[in-house]
Amino acid sequence: MTTTASTVPGVPAPVATEGSAPARRRRRGADQALVRYLFVAPAAVYVLAFFGYPIVKNLVMGFQAYDFTTFFTGHAPFIGLENYTATLTDPIFLRALRNTGLFTIGSIIGQFVIGMGLSLYFRRRFPLSGALRSMLLLPWLLPMIASAAVWRWILEQDHGVLNRVLTGIGLIQESIGWLTTSDTALISVIMVNIWLGIPFNVALLYSGLQAIPEELYEAGQLDGATGWKSFRHITLPMLRPVVGVVLLLGVIYTIKVLDLILGLTGGGPANATQTLATRSYEMSFIEFDFGRGAALSNILIVIALLFTVVHLRAGARAAEKG
């Protein structure tokens, strides 16, 4: 920011040669400072209004009895930690926490492994590779609600394509209630989320792979590092920073997935796919208990922040090592 401000056109460089130079320099210094702040101001105001305010408001709401009536009366008394105790003792909380963990871990592993495999595959050039690779972006291009609706049809028990195909090829005898039984609902939701997350993983990992110099592989080949060995000792170490970013962003996106789950199961059946995000949404917008909803979403924010801190720490340590 400093460099930008001092090279702003119209602000003369401090080359005073005569008169009360120090005074002028001081005034000019003040002017420059003002200019600098003015340049920073729009961004600062924007960040404060659209990111700072909501976060602070959400934090404060977590300590308030903020419900339906509050919108009309403006009355939201502070109730200390009541929202947090209520949230944490909510019978669904532990289940939602567990589901969030399974959903996040399952999705990340699936997305990453498949994404990595596809990136490596597309690293080789072959006819139509470009077209195929762009088709991989499809899940990204579709509105999530539309995808969720189509997946609901696919996974439908009686007439869904998936069950038809599986019974057709003799893999299963009886239709599976993918979204309607507790055991499979979470797995189904994770499967769809993996499908949704593959483009993101492929896009980042593929560009990461492109950045690895070909010479390394050639040198490796001379030393006998081919196949798995070259992947283990050349590709992975070179890809480490990209992998870190992919995993961190993946966790942050996945941990708060809301629309997909609402579109597929609405958190059901019998809370089998309820996560912290859907539960928080439910508390706020179905039960109109915005205070508790805010408390739960604060917990979610803290969890996401923890991952960010871990990532930043790891990044700093890697940088220190050089």
Add this chain to the structure above:
Amino acid sequence: MPTRSTDVRTDAPITDTTRLSVDIIDSNRHARLPTLATDRPSATRHESRTPMSRTPTLTRRALGALAAPGLLALSGCGGGSAPTDPTDLRIVDYYSTPADDEAIESTFAACAEQLGLTFRREKVPGDQLIAKVLQMGSSRTMPDILMLDNPDLQQVAASGALVPLEDHGIYTDGFTDQVAELGRYEGTLYGVAPTVNTIALFCNTALLEAAGVAPPTTWDELREAARALTGDGVYGLAFSAIATYEGTWQFLPFMWSNGGDETAIAEPGTTEASALWAEFVAEGTASRGVVNWGQGDVMDQFKAGSAAMVVNGPWNIAGLKADVPDLPWEVVTIPVPTAGDDSVAPLGGEVWTVPVTGDEEKQKNAAALLKLFLSPQNQMAMGTARGTIPGDAAAAEEFAAASPDLSTFVQQVATARSRTAQLGPDWPRTAKAIYTANQQVLVDGTDPARAFAEAARTVD
């Protein structure tokens, strides 16, 4: 209208994430918004989602979504309130389907002309109405006349946002008690429903004839009919047991007809009804899919001939006739435990209210307009146009004679109950406890007595 619709759009950038999410969950809330169950153009609203939806901007969007309630309050701060012409009234409702829209608009137009008033209607998508009401409440920009889905009236009235209608000469004389009750909060009248609806049992007469069964009137007959009709890709019965208010709305006729009571849901009246539903699913006479079906999905099963009998409402009749004109059907009241019991279904429909705006003269004009709007003749006209049943008892009788398709619903409405009559603003909590318990019974095979005992504890 144009100015108003831009008004709605101004908060789009801020609450975009919220709004999107509201859409999704609320699309499962048809029970509270029966008239919009089938023809809501939900896809169009989501087209604004870009392919960027999983790019790094999401980190910020995530925080935005989590902080949504704050934004909701914030976004309500835009509307200034310049002093306006007291004869120009602002009306907010959610009637956007052509038949509903036209009936409401023309009725208001005729009434306003008679009184020398003008009005602007603001149509909010059904699933966003409550969010909009909260916004308007916090920014003190409530309209002069507001429509609410009847179970929502209690909470809004409890917030002190509505004018007692009897102070302005609006009474419910001639209405059946249950319909009048829809608009009362703690004994005071805050809203009136010109027309109401409910649910009944649609039967595919071709399939019933082929199986040699008559439309069932008791639970035993329903069981037998469902068994006889099941097979060859067809389920005997379909209903919505989805984990939303809609699932509770469809459960109530079984629960209430069996003597179940929402103030004590752990009692046998309720658990037996739940066991009945579980029996259909366990026997395979109803699909396991019921736990994920909304009422629109249930009607689709009926249209496709995949379900021979379905629980549904009159708002889907127009679509049924249009989509499958050759499918022969009839409607009967929901079967009761034993012959001679009353079939008690829940009352659906929207109530019209006058919000507190602080402008006495406007409130008076709004009440005058509403009073005229609610006249029995208008109820009759709107009911006929929209396939809903007039709230006025005499008008309803006349209506039954004029529209035989709907006569069963008129009959079912006569004994139907308001969902909020006993619990008031606490109803949504119990409604949620009921659908949660039913999901446990149908999905996890939990014993109904245990599931509902647990549910009863959550509402204590």
